[in-house]
Amino acid sequence: MNDPWSDLCEGGFCIVDGGLGQAALQELRDWSDNVIATTDHSERWKYQGSDIWRAGKRNTSRRNPDLPQDEIVDRLIEHTGPVLESLGLGDFRSQRYYQIISKPPGAPALYWHQDWARWRDPISLSPWPQQIFLNWYLTDTRPENGCLRVIPGSHRHRMDIHEHLVPPHEGGGYSVSETNQWMFFDHPDSVDVAVEPGQLVIADARLLHATHPNESTERRTVLLCWYFRRGESAPDRWRGQVPSEIGLRDPDTPVHFDRQPGEYLRP
Ligand SMILES: O=C(O)CCC(=O)C(=O)O
Ligand SMILES: [Fe+2]
Numbered sequence: 001m002n003d004p005w006s007d008l009c010e011g012g013f014c015i016v017d018g019g020l021g022q023a024a025l026q027e028l029r030d031w032s033d034n035v036i037a038t039t040d041h042s043e044r045w046k047y048q049g050s051d052i053w054r055a056g057k058r059n060t061s062r063r064n065p066d067l068p069q070d071e072i073v074d075r076l077i078e079h080t081g082p083v084l085e086s087l088g089l090g091d092f093r094s095q096r097y098y099q100i101i102s103k104p105p106g107a108p109a110l111y112w113h114q115d116w117a118r119w120r121d122p123i124s125l126s127p128w129p130q131q132i133f134l135n136w137y138l139t140d141t142r143p144e145n146g147c148l149r150v151i152p153g154s155h156r157h158r159m160d161i162h163e164h165l166v167p168p169h170e171g172g173g174y175s176v177s178e179t180n181q182w183m184f185f186d187h188p189d190s191v192d193v194a195v196e197p198g199q200l201v202i203a204d205a206r207l208l209h210a211t212h213p214n215e216s217t218e219r220r221t222v223l224l225c226w227y228f229r230r231g232e233s234a235p236d237r238w239r240g241q242v243p244s245e246i247g248l249r250d251p252d253t254p255v256h257f258d259r260q261p262g263e264y265l266r267p
Contacts, residue, residue: 012155012207018200049103092227102221103214110211111183113168122245124264131205146214148193155206
């Protein structure tokens with residue numbers, strides 16, 4: 001492993017010490033267990049396990065003003081700001097809600113997917129991250145209990161598997177069959193991301209990721225928050241080349257939702 005920023009730019013993910021103490025982690029476990037136990041589970045959550053959204057009270061989600069709000073979400077967002085700052089990611093802003101994604105014992109794998117949805121925009125070529133997810137796993141994760149898997153480099157490089165994937169979640173993933181060979185492919189380039197509670201996994205939205213099934217007898221919960229970079233010009237610390245398409249990009253390029261990698265994902 002290099003430094004986290006280089007890992008994030010080159011491999012598409014990094015693992016850092018998130019600086020959360022045991023007491024804070026236990027509070028997050030108790031809170032999320034309670035939310036999970038008191039929420040009706042949608043059939044669409046077969047592969048994610050659950051996908052429950054909670055905003056903060058001070059940090060409310062402008063786009064999702066009707067979300068239930070919990071103060072513990074504020075504390076996690078406010079704890080995370082300085083962590084990102086120390087990693088040189090201080091120009092990222094949180095989406096101000098957390099997703100509680102929890103695999104009960106016996107839950108199936110999550111399919112391969114990437115979550116970037118601006119593929120028509122030349123900014124998709126950025127060699128630095130523009131949108132990242134922060135994952136706090138609340139238990140030890142390993143292949144046996146459904147840890148994350150990633151394909152390093154897939155955030156910037158087109159691979160065989162890209163051609164065969166159904167867009168995730170509401171884009172089609174909810175209804176794929178468990179026997180879909182590409183969605184659940186044991187890809188030779190994939191890497192298991194096994195972490196301990198308190199470690200923070202940060203990944204580029206464009207990175208191909210999936211999980212193993214949870215074959216343990218305990219629930220595996222992750223708290224996931226999206227962070228977006230302000231602006232589309234190269235970060236101050238960027239020393240490499242800037243792709244010409246980004247230099248020529250119209251700053252008023254409309255935001256168009258498209259989850260299918262197109263011309264801006266290259267070999
Ligand atoms: O459950 C995980 O570890 C990852 C979840 C994820 O990537 C998603 O729901 O989009
Ligand atoms: Fe994802």
